Amino acid sequence: MKHSILLALAFMMCLGLHAQTLYVPGNVQSSNNGNVGIGTQDPTATLHVNGDIAWGSSGSKLSPAGTIELKGAGTPYIDFSNSSADDFDARIMLKDDNKLGLTGANFGVGTNSPLSLLSIYKANVGTNTDGLDHSLLYLNNGNERDGSIVIKSHGAHKDEVIGALKFHSSPDALNYSQSAIKALANQDATANALAFYTASSNSQQEGTEVMRIQGDRIGILTPNPDAKLTVNGDIHAKEVRVDLNFPAPDYVFQPDYSLVPLVDVKKYIQENHHLSEVPSATEMEENGIDVASMNMLLLKKVEELTLYLIKQNEINQKQAEEIEALKERLLNLEQ
Known part of the structure; x- marks a missing residue:
């Protein structure tokens, strides 16, 4: 028992927990190979805990189910470093506004070598990676043909935005202009619309709709195309070819x-x-x-x-x- 208490005390000191009271219920075991077990008589690792590991008073714990719970009134975070220096190479932090952030590293799904800020791989096919070192998002679908990004919305009203891809430009770090591609809901059985927005000044934040694809119709400077191509304005072209459906x-x-x-x-x-x-x-x-x-x-x-x-x-x-x-x-x- 004395030997077990000493081992438990050493374990608590290694964790950096300076508690005023140490309670050992009698289930700390040691083995002949130098492993220490808590809640188990057959430890298979240097420290083998059969149960939750809790610390502090906020409810943070490690669970045998494979879960890690970090709780606290501050900003819980996990640091990763490739060296023993005090600084970190990457950090996952939960802010007080329920926002989870990753700083200091690219994030990869399906890859251990993400070249973009977010890289998602089904398979690493292809070798042309020009420009990826400064990109925000890279998707590699491997040999599969459908590399879809699906944005789904239910119950949207007419012209409500279902999803959007927005591009912001801020030349003075104060004002910004926006260009965007937005998917807009429509009514009844009419197909959703895809609308394109551009800005005419550095402070026009929402942009102006300049083109809309509605079903099999395209409207330029009009949200209601009434033909395959409806243009509310001038057309300048070098050549226009018109097919005839009647005899010359x-x-x-x-x-x-x-x-x-x-x-x-x-x-x-x-x-x-x-x-x-x-x-x-x-x-x-x-x-x-x-x-x-x-x-x-x-x-x-x-x-x-x-x-x-x-x-x-x-x-x-x-x-x-x-x-x-x-x-x-x-x-x-x-x-």
């Missing part, structure tokens, strides 16, 4: 095409103040124009105009020939 108007040049007499064209214009088949100014202002159909309609009118000019040229040529013949007859009569 070359049928105008077919022999059986019936060209409307000019007298009827004149009458229609006088009554309606626009060409036939062409929408009126009021209709175009209210409904806009379909670029493909309008271009084909204008081409049709140009082709019809060409036919009118050809016909008029034939008349003019015939009249010119008749005039020349009359001139010749008049000259012969004068002689």
Whole structure:
């Protein structure tokens, strides 16, 4: 018993616990191989405790179930160091606002060599690690094809943010601007929207929505796209190609095409103040124009105009020939 008490006392001193009272219930055992057991008669390690290990008065303890409970009114933390120096290389600390922080090291899941602040590996596949030393997050999905990051929300109202990826820039450490990609909830069975936000100044913290993908529709500068691509503003492009879903108007040049007499064209214009088949100014202002159909309609009118000019040229040529013949007859009569 004396030997057991001395061993227990040495153990308590090693833990740095300077208690005024040492109570030994009689279950501290020693073995022939120098191991010490508390709560066990067959210690298999230098110190083998069969039960909880508690310290202080706050309820901190180690449990045989594999749990570590750190409790206290201050900021409980665990330090890790690769040397015997007083400082630490990494620290896990619980702040008083229920925030758990890791400082001094990169954190790896599935890897012992995280290159980013947070590295998550399913498998370490690939060798190109350029830029990872200064990155915040690195995900390596190995040979699997679905490396999804899933953010799920239930019961969100229309246009409420389900999840977001935000980018902040602070040039003066006081103000900041934000660009963001936000997933927005929608109503009923309508698909959720993906909205893109950008800032126009260094102090515009929330940014302005500039583009939205809603189902199979994209809206630029509008939250309500009513076509595959809706742009509330100018479009500047080097080239625009439009596919036709109706025939081009070359049928105008077919022999059986019936060209409307000019007298009827004149009458229609006088009554309606626009060409036939062409929408009126009021209709175009209210409904806009379909670029493909309008271009084909204008081409049709140009082709019809060409036919009118050809016909008029034939008349003019015939009249010119008749005039020349009359001139010749008049000259012969004068002689």
